[in-house]
Amino acid sequence: MDDIENIEDGVYERKELLDQKPPDGYLDEWAEVLAKPKAAREIVGFSSVVIFRVSDEWLALPAKIVGEIVDNRVIHIVPHRTGKIFKGVVNVRGKVQLCVSLGDIIGIEKSDLEESKDVGVYSRMFVVEWKGRRFVSIADEVFGVYLLDPDDIKKAPVSISKTDKSYTKGIFDWKGVNVACLDEELLFCALKREFDVADG
């Protein structure tokens, strides 16, 4: 209850602090700093990506196509349709959306590692939309948005891990981890095939 009793004292002190005059030379110093011409390196051609993890693979998709990232929620199966890739329907913002597993499209197998018990790691779902088609995908972890320097992207090696590299546009290093940039056009093509009724 200390705070409550002394609250009136604190107000004035804080006010004094905030109204304080800056020390001599402070303003001039900062004016100099700000006046310096901007760094020569321009952020041109940088792209934003959303980095996420499925099983033990880290992947990235252009932030442009990611709509939002939401917490895990109930998936309702759809009779006759639910399978490996198409998981069912979920409710996002009151709208019923199709839920898929991008990992299964790419071919990532469920790792034997246990679900991460780290603090702050939650499995999530994120909404992707491209050319009018919208899906919700599940992920084991979503880092968030990362500004990617195109120079950092290296070509994917022909054969390394279990995943089907044909979905990967390139690889970059992030916090010591190899992140695979996915080709969204190919992904959505695969999704389209998954759903389209076979007859033209």
Place this chain on the structure above:
Amino acid sequence: MVDKSSGDNPMLELFLVDMGEVVGVLQDAISADGDDFKAYIETLSHGVHSLTGAAKIIGVEIVMRFVQALENYLIAFKDGDITFDRKHRDVLTGVMKILEKFTQGKSSKFYDVVSNNSIDIEKSLDMMSEERKPEENINAELLSENLVPKSEVKPFSEEADASMIELFKAEAETQLEVLNKGLLALEENAGDVEQFEPMMRAAHSLKGAARVIQLDQIVNISHVIEDCFEAAREGKLSFKPEDFDTLFKGIDMLGKIVENIEGDLGSWLEEYDTEIVGIVLEISAIASGANQKAKPDVEKIETVVPEVCEEGIDIDASIFDLFKSEAETQVAVLNDALMVLENDLINAEQFDIMMRASHALKGAARAVHLNIVAEVADIIERCFAMAQEGRVSFDASFIDAMFKGVDMLSSMSMVPLDKIVSWMKIHNEGIRKIIAEISAMLSKGKSVDGLEKRVVTAEGGKKGKITAQLSKAKSVAHVLLKQKGGKGVDRAVDHILRVTVEHVDKLMGLAGEAMVESRWLQPFSNSLMKLKNAQFQVAKGIDSVQDTLSEVVLDKGSGEGVKDLYGKMTACRQMLADCQADLELFSRRSVNLSERLYRAAISTRMRPFSDGVHGIPRMVRDVAKRLNKKVKFTIEGETTDVDRDILDKLESPLNHLLRNSIDHGIEPPEERTMLGKPEHGTIHLEARHRAGALTITISDDGRGVDIEKLRKRIVERDMVTEDMAENLSDAELLDFLFLPGFSTASEVTEISGRGVGMDVVYNMVQEVGGMVRATTTLGKGMKCRLHLPLTRSVIRALLVKIGGEPYAFPLIRVERAMTIGKEDINEVENQQYFTLGTQNVALIPATQVLEVDTGPLLGEDLSAILVADNLNRYAVVVDEFSGEHEFVIQELSTSLGKVSDISSAAVMEDGTPVLIIDVNDMINSINKILSRKTMEHVVVKKLGKIIKRKRILVVDDSPTVREVEIRLLRSYGYEVEFAVDGMDGWNAVRVGDYDLVVSDIDMPRMNGLELVGMIKSNPKFEHIPVVIVSYKDRVEDRERGEDVGADCYLTKSSFQDETFIDTITKFIGTAEEEMEK
């Protein structure tokens, strides 16, 4: 004189006839000498005077002025200001010549004649005015001729009252916009001849409107602008860049005047007077620049007859839509009023209604330049104006003519924008005929043919009367228009707002979500109760500690400490209680508010039932008349709210049911009298909300349906066996009526055959997820009842669990929900069933139908839902019932296509998605299961081995070729997918895991050769055999194919024989191949 005209504009006809007479008199007058001339003056004045009146009604500017000038000229003679000498004879001869030109052409060409001779007319005008007042030549000749001279500018009269000003302002704004836009377009492209016409009209309309409220400044400015564009249209004027500035100035000035109308306009006008005059002069200079030089090389624009005749110009689509809805409304009013009038010929109130409705329609039609529509509306309006005056007598044929007119209006207003021009052309004759017919009523003639002659040969006096009447009628109409809150039209005129469906859907989605979110508060509030309890426990604990301590002596400090603690605890509990109380209140308000919001959003989809049944009383009347039946038709529940989708779909089924009733149900009047029934058969249409659903009932007191006859028919048609037919109840028998191709009438009349068309009703009802039932008593009548959901977007459903997940059955399709005890379940031939009444009903697990895993089953008793269509009834077993709920329907993503057994999705209160069952689909699936039909499936588990079919990708941009290839391959058992071009094909190959690729060569985006190249150069896919199929058969084509690595090159002729299939099998074998798994 007047030769055979098409009778298009009766007023014009009259005018020309009068004019002809004047010409006759003039001829005589001119050839007379001085004294005799005086004798003619009287007659001439009289004739010309009536011409001025008629000219005003015709409304052609120049003609009006001309005739007016002539009148003044004659007055001058009468007063002795001028004497008839040689000079005047010439003038008059000129006048006569012009008048002759008018009268000699067809009335339809009148306006052409006017335009073509405008110069001469002006000249003649000049001469007349000169002679009359030689001293009053102000400024340029132009000023005095074309404009209201400054001395005669009347100050803007305040008499024009508020509503007229409102109307004018609206009109002015519209026209000014047109002018502005047109001018901008012209500025960009001065040769854009299409702009001239609309600009001319806009200026002309503005001028006319300004005249009504006597705002001469606007009249003047508009007039010169109009002249400019008329000259431009005739190719006599081409604009220079500086001209546009001047014109813009003019338009801006017009805008300013309009803005200031409601203020102190008088003084404002005085202030800007010189400026206004300046502008007028400048613009008229532009216009007159044209009069001197006619440019022969400029293409003459096809002159569109301005007033009468067919189409208008570019009609703005949104304005057109407004017109359509306005027209719908007004036509409905007209129909209703006519129906009342038919039974009660002197109902003055209806005259009023008719006049106002047709007047409004006329205005709307004018706004979209559909002059024909305006004409028809006009003539109807005039008829009723005259009827009000008692000038026209009413009888059945009159009403019929009116009906025809209204029908024509109705059809006109339903034509879509892009077809309206051609429609007008096609129906021009018909429309003219109707107008003529109605005009005949005006002159009290009853025959349709002799019309023109009648009008033509009637005496001048009578005509004069008629014209006077008409102008009076117009002013009456104006008065009525001004009257606010007048009696008559009961239907609330809705304020219409155009909103896209997307927005409304979004609104509904958000409202639904808000409701769900608000419901979270109550449970949260409840969870606080736990906290409250916990705190209570703590308080109790402290209390007991205190008690314990009181027996042990402690130092003061600890005792104080415990007391302190207790006090703080109490404070905490108090705070929590307060918070919780607040939360409760808020929660309640929030839930209340969001529910109201939700209901309001839902109701945007609703319209009153009356909106959908407008044309029906009329249709019933017409059909009854045609069949010589007497029918009394009543509607109940007009205010019942119906979802707009459903309302739109209702028209057809209702029509069918009603026609059936009239045709087959209601007996002819004589028969009814013989049977002791009233001569008039009664048909009743009712719409009502009942038990959360919309019920629409059509009942009649006619013959009813002969059940036994029906029973025999059904057996005759092999629809059921005789035994079954015996057991069918009446209701079940009547259901057969709704099946296609069923008719108990021995002959199918043109109107309907009971049964033919009834399936229309059935289909519509199925489509919206409802039901239809019929009941009948032989000899007494029949009743059809449609059960429809209140709204397509909200559904009341029975929530159940299937396989542990929530599903919803639309209540409207649930016959019963029941719990069946273990002991009541029997089994026959591996199929479980139970007995309901006299029938055995099969029990089917929902998990089997949906192909989902069985969830937890509670107990041994089964929860089952009884569903049925017309022929079958089944009991679907679910895990458990969760209760009745209302859901907002969401379409499942289009990517999924139609999912079997599922119709749509929704979201529950707690956010979980729920799938709504498509009952019809489910019944179909059950049928299939019961008859042991398995669905074609790819993977069939067989003895631990998986049989996998070979996958082939067909790449071709021609749908036909694709189809052929796909069909062929599928018939051999392969699994086939396709791509529509090279790029698509490459994507597919990378993603699809195929055993073989068949590709065309010539394709967009990436041709076949490239595609093959890419496949073969990629280590992952190079092993896939590629077969090229192409029209090209030359050696070099084949070589190219080989170069890129194709495994085989076939031509399209290979489909004729086995070549194609043989090649495929050569590479990958037959479709099925056993693989160990």
